[in-house]
Amino acid sequence: MKNISKEDYLSAIYKLRDEAGEIKPNLIAENLEISAAAVTDMLKKLNKDGYVRYQKYKGIKLTPKGEKYAISMIRKHRLWETFLFETLGMPWEKIHNEAEKLEHSSSDELVDKLEEFLNFPEFDPHGYPIPDKAGNIPKQKQVIALSDMNKNEKGKISRISDFKSELLVYTKRQGLNIGEKIFIKDKLEFDGSVVININNKEVSLSKKIASNIFIEKD
Amino acid sequence: MKNISKEDYLSAIYKLRDEAGEIKPNLIAENLEISAAAVTDMLKKLNKDGYVRYQKYKGIKLTPKGEKYAISMIRKHRLWETFLFETLGMPWEKIHNEAEKLEHSSSDELVDKLEEFLNFPEFDPHGYPIPDKAGNIPKQKQVIALSDMNKNEKGKISRISDFKSELLVYTKRQGLNIGEKIFIKDKLEFDGSVVININNKEVSLSKKIASNIFIEKD
DNA sequence: TTTAATTTTTAAGTTTACTTAAATTTATAA
Protein backbone atom coordinates (compact mmCIF):
# COMPACT_ATOMS: atom_id res chain seq x y z
CA MET A 1 0.00 0.00 0.00
CA LYS A 2 1.19 3.51 -0.67
CA ASN A 3 -0.74 5.24 2.10
CA ILE A 4 -1.11 8.57 0.54
CA SER A 5 -2.70 11.16 2.72
CA LYS A 6 -5.43 13.73 2.38
CA GLU A 7 -2.70 16.32 2.05
CA ASP A 8 -1.27 14.65 -1.02
CA TYR A 9 -4.62 14.54 -2.75
CA LEU A 10 -5.29 18.18 -2.05
CA SER A 11 -1.85 19.29 -3.26
CA ALA A 12 -2.19 17.17 -6.36
CA ILE A 13 -5.62 18.63 -7.13
CA TYR A 14 -4.37 22.14 -6.58
CA LYS A 15 -1.38 21.63 -8.83
CA LEU A 16 -3.42 19.99 -11.57
CA ARG A 17 -5.78 22.94 -11.74
CA ASP A 18 -2.83 25.28 -11.62
CA GLU A 19 -0.59 23.58 -14.13
CA ALA A 20 -2.60 21.18 -16.26
CA GLY A 21 -5.69 23.37 -16.14
CA GLU A 22 -8.10 20.53 -15.43
CA ILE A 23 -8.79 18.12 -12.64
CA LYS A 24 -9.78 14.57 -13.51
CA PRO A 25 -9.68 11.43 -11.40
CA ASN A 26 -7.35 9.75 -13.85
CA LEU A 27 -4.87 12.59 -13.70
CA ILE A 28 -4.87 12.51 -9.93
CA ALA A 29 -4.33 8.75 -10.00
CA GLU A 30 -1.44 9.11 -12.41
CA ASN A 31 0.11 11.86 -10.33
CA LEU A 32 -0.05 9.92 -7.11
CA GLU A 33 0.72 6.60 -8.76
CA ILE A 34 -2.32 4.80 -7.44
CA SER A 35 -5.42 3.29 -9.05
CA ALA A 36 -8.33 5.38 -10.27
CA ALA A 37 -10.62 3.46 -7.95
CA ALA A 38 -8.63 4.64 -4.95
CA VAL A 39 -9.08 8.19 -6.14
CA THR A 40 -12.85 7.81 -6.34
CA ASP A 41 -12.87 6.50 -2.79
CA MET A 42 -10.89 9.41 -1.47
CA LEU A 43 -12.84 12.00 -3.44
CA LYS A 44 -15.96 10.85 -1.65
CA LYS A 45 -14.31 11.29 1.67
CA LEU A 46 -12.85 14.67 0.81
CA ASN A 47 -16.29 15.73 -0.36
CA LYS A 48 -17.92 14.53 2.84
CA ASP A 49 -15.30 16.34 4.90
CA GLY A 50 -15.73 19.55 2.96
CA TYR A 51 -12.38 19.79 1.23
CA VAL A 52 -13.67 19.36 -2.31
CA ARG A 53 -16.96 19.71 -4.08
CA TYR A 54 -17.31 16.47 -5.98
CA GLN A 55 -20.12 15.15 -8.18
CA LYS A 56 -19.46 11.83 -9.76
CA TYR A 57 -18.65 11.88 -13.46
CA LYS A 58 -19.13 15.64 -13.34
CA GLY A 59 -16.56 17.68 -11.55
CA ILE A 60 -13.97 18.17 -8.87
CA LYS A 61 -13.36 21.51 -7.28
CA LEU A 62 -11.50 22.56 -4.17
CA THR A 63 -13.60 24.31 -1.55
CA PRO A 64 -12.04 27.32 0.17
CA LYS A 65 -11.18 25.01 3.04
CA GLY A 66 -9.50 22.55 0.68
CA GLU A 67 -7.63 25.29 -1.12
CA LYS A 68 -6.35 26.73 2.11
CA TYR A 69 -5.10 23.32 3.09
CA ALA A 70 -3.44 22.74 -0.27
CA ILE A 71 -1.69 26.09 -0.23
CA SER A 72 -0.38 25.44 3.24
CA MET A 73 1.12 22.14 2.05
CA ILE A 74 2.67 23.79 -0.97
CA ARG A 75 4.11 26.48 1.24
CA LYS A 76 5.69 23.85 3.46
CA HIS A 77 7.04 21.97 0.49
CA ARG A 78 8.68 24.97 -1.11
CA LEU A 79 10.15 26.30 2.09
CA TRP A 80 11.69 22.94 2.84
CA GLU A 81 13.09 22.75 -0.69
CA THR A 82 14.65 26.14 -0.22
CA PHE A 83 16.17 25.11 3.08
CA LEU A 84 17.54 21.86 1.71
CA PHE A 85 19.11 23.58 -1.26
CA GLU A 86 20.23 26.91 0.11
CA THR A 87 21.12 26.02 3.65
CA LEU A 88 22.18 22.41 3.50
CA GLY A 89 23.46 22.39 -0.06
CA MET A 90 21.64 19.25 -1.12
CA PRO A 91 21.65 18.43 -4.84
CA TRP A 92 18.94 20.23 -6.69
CA GLU A 93 17.40 17.12 -8.16
CA LYS A 94 16.96 15.47 -4.76
CA ILE A 95 15.25 18.19 -2.78
CA HIS A 96 11.79 17.63 -4.23
CA ASN A 97 11.43 14.09 -2.94
CA GLU A 98 12.94 14.94 0.39
CA ALA A 99 10.62 17.93 0.85
CA GLU A 100 7.68 15.74 -0.13
CA LYS A 101 8.24 13.79 3.08
CA LEU A 102 9.08 16.72 5.33
CA GLU A 103 5.99 18.69 4.38
CA HIS A 104 3.81 16.14 6.16
CA SER A 105 5.86 16.22 9.30
CA SER A 106 6.11 19.84 10.24
CA SER A 107 3.74 22.08 12.15
CA ASP A 108 2.75 25.54 10.99
CA GLU A 109 4.76 26.97 13.82
CA LEU A 110 7.90 25.19 12.66
CA VAL A 111 7.45 26.27 9.08
CA ASP A 112 6.88 29.87 10.08
CA LYS A 113 10.17 29.83 11.98
CA LEU A 114 11.85 28.22 9.01
CA GLU A 115 10.56 30.93 6.71
CA GLU A 116 11.93 33.57 9.03
CA PHE A 117 15.30 31.82 9.18
CA LEU A 118 15.41 31.73 5.38
CA ASN A 119 14.59 35.42 5.33
CA PHE A 120 11.17 35.13 3.68
CA PRO A 121 12.15 33.81 0.26
CA GLU A 122 9.67 34.41 -2.55
CA PHE A 123 10.67 31.62 -4.90
CA ASP A 124 11.96 28.12 -4.35
CA PRO A 125 15.07 26.73 -6.08
CA HIS A 126 13.05 25.50 -9.07
CA GLY A 127 11.45 28.90 -9.52
CA TYR A 128 8.05 28.23 -7.97
CA PRO A 129 6.50 31.01 -5.86
CA ILE A 130 6.24 30.40 -2.12
CA PRO A 131 2.90 31.29 -0.49
CA ASP A 132 3.24 33.41 2.62
CA LYS A 133 1.71 32.67 5.99
CA ALA A 134 -1.60 34.19 4.96
CA GLY A 135 -1.69 32.14 1.75
CA ASN A 136 -0.78 34.95 -0.62
CA ILE A 137 1.30 33.84 -3.54
CA PRO A 138 4.00 36.14 -4.96
CA LYS A 139 3.13 37.29 -8.43
CA GLN A 140 5.44 35.85 -10.99
CA LYS A 141 6.09 37.82 -14.16
CA GLN A 142 4.10 36.37 -17.02
CA VAL A 143 5.69 33.05 -17.87
CA ILE A 144 5.21 30.80 -20.86
CA ALA A 145 6.28 27.24 -21.57
CA LEU A 146 9.39 27.09 -23.72
CA SER A 147 7.51 24.73 -26.03
CA ASP A 148 4.98 27.46 -26.78
CA MET A 149 7.54 30.04 -27.88
CA ASN A 150 8.55 30.72 -31.45
CA LYS A 151 11.70 31.13 -33.45
CA ASN A 152 13.73 34.27 -32.70
CA GLU A 153 11.97 34.99 -29.41
CA LYS A 154 14.00 35.38 -26.27
CA GLY A 155 13.69 35.52 -22.50
CA LYS A 156 15.03 33.98 -19.34
CA ILE A 157 14.40 30.72 -17.55
CA SER A 158 12.18 31.31 -14.54
CA ARG A 159 10.89 27.88 -13.59
CA ILE A 160 11.57 24.22 -14.22
CA SER A 161 9.06 21.52 -13.28
CA ASP A 162 10.26 19.68 -10.25
CA PHE A 163 8.22 16.52 -10.26
CA LYS A 164 10.73 14.36 -12.13
CA SER A 165 14.23 14.37 -10.77
CA GLU A 166 15.48 12.91 -14.04
CA LEU A 167 14.41 16.08 -15.80
CA LEU A 168 16.27 18.21 -13.29
CA VAL A 169 19.46 16.24 -13.70
CA TYR A 170 19.17 16.59 -17.44
CA THR A 171 18.48 20.31 -17.52
CA LYS A 172 21.29 20.99 -15.10
CA ARG A 173 23.74 19.02 -17.21
CA GLN A 174 22.70 21.09 -20.20
CA GLY A 175 23.37 24.29 -18.28
CA LEU A 176 19.72 25.24 -18.11
CA ASN A 177 19.57 27.11 -14.82
CA ILE A 178 17.02 29.48 -13.35
CA GLY A 179 17.78 33.04 -14.43
CA GLU A 180 19.75 32.03 -17.51
CA LYS A 181 19.01 33.96 -20.73
CA ILE A 182 17.91 32.02 -23.76
CA PHE A 183 17.23 32.70 -27.43
CA ILE A 184 15.13 30.45 -29.65
CA LYS A 185 17.24 29.68 -32.65
CA ASP A 186 14.92 27.23 -34.29
CA LYS A 187 11.77 25.24 -33.80
CA LEU A 188 11.13 22.08 -35.80
CA GLU A 189 7.66 21.62 -37.08
CA PHE A 190 8.40 17.93 -37.43
CA ASP A 191 8.25 17.05 -33.72
CA GLY A 192 8.01 20.38 -31.95
CA SER A 193 11.54 20.28 -30.64
CA VAL A 194 13.38 23.54 -30.14
CA VAL A 195 16.94 24.63 -30.58
CA ILE A 196 18.04 27.34 -28.19
CA ASN A 197 21.08 29.42 -27.52
CA ILE A 198 22.16 29.56 -23.93
CA ASN A 199 25.46 30.85 -22.64
CA ASN A 200 26.85 30.87 -26.20
CA LYS A 201 26.06 27.19 -26.46
CA GLU A 202 23.48 25.60 -28.67
CA VAL A 203 21.13 23.13 -27.02
CA SER A 204 18.36 21.07 -28.59
CA LEU A 205 15.37 20.04 -26.51
CA SER A 206 12.45 17.74 -27.20
CA LYS A 207 8.97 19.20 -27.05
CA LYS A 208 8.20 17.28 -23.88
CA ILE A 209 11.21 18.70 -22.12
CA ALA A 210 10.59 22.20 -23.43
CA SER A 211 7.05 22.03 -22.05
CA ASN A 212 8.47 21.72 -18.57
CA ILE A 213 10.66 24.78 -18.78
CA PHE A 214 9.02 28.13 -18.22
CA ILE A 215 10.27 31.38 -19.61
CA GLU A 216 9.82 34.97 -18.70
CA LYS A 217 9.72 36.70 -22.05
CA ASP A 218 11.67 39.86 -22.75
CA MET B 1 -5.42 4.04 14.60
CA LYS B 2 -2.07 5.40 15.61
CA ASN B 3 0.02 3.77 12.91
CA ILE B 4 3.25 3.61 14.71
CA SER B 5 6.13 2.38 12.64
CA LYS B 6 8.88 -0.14 12.99
CA GLU B 7 11.20 2.76 13.72
CA ASP B 8 9.19 3.81 16.74
CA TYR B 9 9.25 0.34 18.21
CA LEU B 10 12.97 0.02 17.75
CA SER B 11 13.69 3.42 19.28
CA ALA B 12 11.38 2.67 22.18
CA ILE B 13 13.07 -0.66 22.81
CA TYR B 14 16.50 0.90 22.64
CA LYS B 15 15.58 3.66 25.06
CA LEU B 16 13.94 1.28 27.50
CA ARG B 17 17.03 -0.84 27.71
CA ASP B 18 19.12 2.28 28.00
CA GLU B 19 17.06 4.18 30.53
CA ALA B 20 14.69 1.82 32.31
CA GLY B 21 17.13 -1.07 32.14
CA GLU B 22 14.57 -3.62 31.05
CA ILE B 23 12.42 -4.26 28.03
CA LYS B 24 8.92 -5.59 28.54
CA PRO B 25 5.94 -5.58 26.22
CA ASN B 26 3.91 -3.57 28.66
CA LEU B 27 6.53 -0.88 28.93
CA ILE B 28 6.74 -0.60 25.18
CA ALA B 29 2.97 -0.35 24.98
CA GLU B 30 2.89 2.36 27.61
CA ASN B 31 5.66 4.27 25.88
CA LEU B 32 3.97 4.21 22.50
CA GLU B 33 0.49 4.60 23.95
CA ILE B 34 -0.97 1.53 22.30
CA SER B 35 -2.31 -1.79 23.55
CA ALA B 36 -0.09 -4.61 24.71
CA ALA B 37 -1.65 -6.84 22.08
CA ALA B 38 -0.41 -4.56 19.34
CA VAL B 39 3.06 -4.83 20.77
CA THR B 40 2.98 -8.62 20.68
CA ASP B 41 1.93 -8.47 17.04
CA MET B 42 4.75 -6.18 16.11
CA LEU B 43 7.36 -8.07 18.12
CA LYS B 44 6.58 -11.14 16.05
CA LYS B 45 7.12 -9.20 12.91
CA LEU B 46 10.31 -7.54 14.09
CA ASN B 47 11.56 -10.97 15.10
CA LYS B 48 10.73 -12.42 11.72
CA ASP B 49 12.47 -9.53 9.99
CA GLY B 50 15.56 -9.88 12.15
CA TYR B 51 15.40 -6.64 14.11
CA VAL B 52 14.82 -8.23 17.49
CA ARG B 53 15.30 -11.61 19.06
CA TYR B 54 11.97 -12.37 20.66
CA GLN B 55 10.75 -15.43 22.54
CA LYS B 56 7.30 -15.14 23.90
CA TYR B 57 7.01 -14.61 27.64
CA LYS B 58 10.79 -14.81 27.77
CA GLY B 59 12.71 -11.94 26.34
CA ILE B 60 13.18 -9.12 23.90
CA LYS B 61 16.57 -8.14 22.62
CA LEU B 62 17.70 -5.96 19.77
CA THR B 63 19.80 -7.71 17.15
CA PRO B 64 22.79 -5.79 15.78
CA LYS B 65 20.62 -4.91 12.79
CA GLY B 66 17.87 -3.61 15.07
CA GLU B 67 20.30 -1.69 17.20
CA LYS B 68 21.85 -0.03 14.21
CA TYR B 69 18.43 1.02 13.05
CA ALA B 70 17.46 2.36 16.47
CA ILE B 71 20.65 4.36 16.81
CA SER B 72 20.15 5.90 13.41
CA MET B 73 16.65 7.02 14.42
CA ILE B 74 17.92 8.45 17.68
CA ARG B 75 20.63 10.30 15.79
CA LYS B 76 18.04 11.82 13.49
CA HIS B 77 15.83 12.75 16.38
CA ARG B 78 18.53 14.51 18.34
CA LEU B 79 19.97 16.34 15.37
CA TRP B 80 16.53 17.64 14.48
CA GLU B 81 15.96 18.72 18.07
CA THR B 82 19.23 20.60 18.00
CA PHE B 83 18.31 22.31 14.74
CA LEU B 84 14.85 23.28 15.95
CA PHE B 85 16.19 24.73 19.16
CA GLU B 86 19.51 26.25 18.14
CA THR B 87 18.81 27.33 14.60
CA LEU B 88 15.10 28.07 14.55
CA GLY B 89 14.71 29.04 18.17
CA MET B 90 11.68 26.89 18.86
CA PRO B 91 10.59 26.54 22.49
CA TRP B 92 12.47 23.86 24.28
CA GLU B 93 9.41 21.92 25.37
CA LYS B 94 8.08 21.62 21.84
CA ILE B 95 11.07 20.33 19.96
CA HIS B 96 10.73 16.72 21.08
CA ASN B 97 7.34 16.16 19.50
CA GLU B 98 8.30 18.01 16.37
CA ALA B 99 11.51 16.01 15.98
CA GLU B 100 9.52 12.83 16.56
CA LYS B 101 7.79 13.47 13.26
CA LEU B 102 10.78 14.72 11.31
CA GLU B 103 12.94 11.74 12.19
CA HIS B 104 10.72 9.51 10.06
CA SER B 105 10.86 11.80 7.09
CA SER B 106 14.50 12.42 6.47
CA SER B 107 17.07 10.42 4.59
CA ASP B 108 20.52 9.64 5.94
CA GLU B 109 21.97 11.99 3.38
CA LEU B 110 19.84 14.87 4.61
CA VAL B 111 20.69 14.22 8.22
CA ASP B 112 24.40 14.03 7.48
CA LYS B 113 24.19 17.44 5.85
CA LEU B 114 22.22 18.75 8.78
CA GLU B 115 24.86 17.49 11.18
CA GLU B 116 27.52 19.28 9.20
CA PHE B 117 25.50 22.49 9.15
CA LEU B 118 25.12 22.28 12.92
CA ASN B 119 28.85 21.76 13.20
CA PHE B 120 28.76 18.23 14.59
CA PRO B 121 27.10 18.80 17.94
CA GLU B 122 27.72 16.17 20.60
CA PHE B 123 24.68 16.74 22.79
CA ASP B 124 21.12 17.78 22.08
CA PRO B 125 19.31 20.60 23.90
CA HIS B 126 18.07 18.25 26.61
CA GLY B 127 21.55 16.93 27.22
CA TYR B 128 21.32 13.61 25.37
CA PRO B 129 24.37 12.49 23.40
CA ILE B 130 24.07 12.47 19.60
CA PRO B 131 25.37 9.35 17.81
CA ASP B 132 27.68 10.12 14.92
CA LYS B 133 27.33 8.80 11.40
CA ALA B 134 29.06 5.54 12.30
CA GLY B 135 26.80 5.03 15.30
CA ASN B 136 29.33 5.98 17.96
CA ILE B 137 27.82 7.72 20.93
CA PRO B 138 29.74 10.49 22.71
CA LYS B 139 30.73 9.45 26.22
CA GLN B 140 28.91 11.41 28.79
CA LYS B 141 30.55 11.97 32.14
CA GLN B 142 29.10 9.65 34.74
CA VAL B 143 25.58 10.88 35.43
CA ILE B 144 23.18 9.94 38.16
CA ALA B 145 19.47 10.65 38.65
CA LEU B 146 18.89 13.51 41.03
CA SER B 147 16.53 11.26 42.96
CA ASP B 148 19.43 8.91 43.73
CA MET B 149 21.64 11.58 45.24
CA ASN B 150 21.96 12.34 48.93
CA LYS B 151 21.91 15.33 51.19
CA ASN B 152 24.89 17.69 50.89
CA GLU B 153 26.04 16.31 47.54
CA LYS B 154 26.47 18.63 44.62
CA GLY B 155 26.93 18.63 40.87
CA LYS B 156 25.52 20.10 37.70
CA ILE B 157 22.47 19.33 35.58
CA SER B 158 23.51 17.46 32.48
CA ARG B 159 20.30 15.95 31.15
CA ILE B 160 16.54 16.25 31.53
CA SER B 161 14.17 13.60 30.17
CA ASP B 162 12.45 14.90 27.11
CA PHE B 163 9.51 12.60 26.70
CA LYS B 164 6.99 14.72 28.58
CA SER B 165 6.79 18.32 27.48
CA GLU B 166 4.97 19.13 30.70
CA LEU B 167 8.08 18.20 32.62
CA LEU B 168 10.21 20.46 30.46
CA VAL B 169 7.92 23.41 30.94
CA TYR B 170 8.02 22.83 34.66
CA THR B 171 11.77 22.46 35.01
CA LYS B 172 12.35 25.52 32.88
CA ARG B 173 10.00 27.59 35.01
CA GLN B 174 11.95 26.49 38.07
CA GLY B 175 15.18 27.61 36.46
CA LEU B 176 16.51 24.08 36.09
CA ASN B 177 18.62 24.37 32.97
CA ILE B 178 21.32 22.18 31.50
CA GLY B 179 24.71 23.17 32.94
CA GLU B 180 23.28 24.77 36.08
CA LYS B 181 25.00 23.90 39.37
CA ILE B 182 22.96 22.40 42.15
CA PHE B 183 23.42 21.50 45.80
CA ILE B 184 21.22 19.02 47.66
CA LYS B 185 20.00 20.78 50.72
CA ASP B 186 17.67 18.14 51.96
CA LYS B 187 16.02 14.87 51.05
CA LEU B 188 12.79 13.80 52.71
CA GLU B 189 12.56 10.18 53.70
CA PHE B 190 8.80 10.57 53.79
CA ASP B 191 8.23 10.66 50.02
CA GLY B 192 11.70 10.86 48.51
CA SER B 193 11.36 14.48 47.46
CA VAL B 194 14.49 16.63 47.41
CA VAL B 195 15.21 20.23 48.21
CA ILE B 196 17.97 21.74 46.18
CA ASN B 197 19.79 25.02 45.90
CA ILE B 198 20.12 26.40 42.43
CA ASN B 199 21.20 29.91 41.54
CA ASN B 200 20.79 30.98 45.16
CA LYS B 201 17.20 29.83 45.05
CA GLU B 202 15.67 26.95 46.92
CA VAL B 203 13.58 24.53 44.90
CA SER B 204 11.69 21.49 46.04
CA LEU B 205 11.11 18.61 43.66
CA SER B 206 9.05 15.43 43.92
CA LYS B 207 10.84 12.12 43.65
CA LYS B 208 9.25 11.46 40.25
CA ILE B 209 10.51 14.73 38.86
CA ALA B 210 13.94 14.30 40.40
CA SER B 211 14.21 10.89 38.77
CA ASN B 212 14.04 12.57 35.37
CA ILE B 213 16.84 15.01 36.01
CA PHE B 214 20.37 13.72 35.62
CA ILE B 215 23.36 15.12 37.38
CA GLU B 216 27.05 15.07 36.74
CA LYS B 217 28.50 14.82 40.22
CA ASP B 218 31.40 16.99 41.36
C1' DT C 1 2.79 -24.35 47.65
C1' DT C 2 -1.33 -22.99 46.41
C1' DT C 3 -3.91 -19.03 45.20
C1' DA C 4 -4.38 -14.57 43.47
C1' DA C 5 -2.76 -10.88 40.75
C1' DT C 6 -0.34 -9.32 36.94
C1' DT C 7 1.54 -9.69 32.51
C1' DT C 8 1.54 -11.45 28.04
C1' DT C 9 -0.46 -13.74 24.22
C1' DT C 10 -4.20 -15.30 21.25
C1' DA C 11 -8.50 -14.69 18.97
C1' DA C 12 -11.74 -12.14 16.70
C1' DG C 13 -13.04 -7.88 14.82
C1' DT C 14 -12.36 -2.84 13.02
C1' DT C 15 -10.56 0.85 10.12
C1' DT C 16 -8.06 2.85 6.43
C1' DA C 17 -6.26 3.02 2.14
C1' DC C 18 -5.42 0.53 -1.13
C1' DT C 19 -6.10 -3.45 -5.21
C1' DT C 20 -8.40 -5.83 -9.43
C1' DA C 21 -12.37 -6.80 -12.06
C1' DA C 22 -16.85 -5.72 -13.53
C1' DA C 23 -20.35 -2.35 -14.46
C1' DT C 24 -21.69 2.12 -15.75
C1' DT C 25 -21.30 6.60 -17.75
C1' DT C 26 -19.36 9.80 -20.91
C1' DA C 27 -16.70 10.96 -25.03
C1' DT C 28 -15.18 9.96 -29.74
C1' DA C 29 -15.50 8.33 -34.24
C1' DA C 30 -17.52 5.76 -38.10
Add this chain to the structure above:
DNA sequence: TTATAAATTTAAGTAAACTTAAAAATTAAA
Protein backbone atom coordinates in the same frame (compact mmCIF):
# COMPACT_ATOMS: atom_id res chain seq x y z
C1' DT D 1 -26.79 8.26 -34.54
C1' DT D 2 -25.04 4.35 -33.13
C1' DA D 3 -21.01 1.65 -31.99
C1' DT D 4 -16.76 1.66 -29.81
C1' DA D 5 -13.41 3.35 -26.79
C1' DA D 6 -12.05 5.64 -22.73
C1' DA D 7 -12.86 7.26 -18.22
C1' DT D 8 -15.04 6.65 -13.98
C1' DT D 9 -17.43 4.29 -10.44
C1' DT D 10 -18.94 0.24 -7.84
C1' DA D 11 -18.14 -4.14 -5.80
C1' DA D 12 -15.49 -7.33 -3.58
C1' DG D 13 -11.34 -8.37 -1.47
C1' DT D 14 -6.51 -7.56 0.80
C1' DA D 15 -2.93 -5.88 4.09
C1' DA D 16 -1.31 -3.38 7.92
C1' DA D 17 -1.79 -1.83 12.34
C1' DC D 18 -4.56 -1.34 15.46
C1' DT D 19 -8.75 -2.60 19.19
C1' DT D 20 -11.21 -5.37 23.06
C1' DA D 21 -12.03 -9.59 25.39
C1' DA D 22 -10.70 -14.09 26.67
C1' DA D 23 -7.08 -17.43 27.56
C1' DA D 24 -2.58 -18.71 29.06
C1' DA D 25 1.74 -18.03 31.38
C1' DT D 26 4.43 -15.89 34.80
C1' DT D 27 5.19 -13.57 39.17
C1' DA D 28 3.99 -12.30 43.81
C1' DA D 29 1.62 -13.08 48.06
C1' DA D 30 -0.75 -15.66 51.58
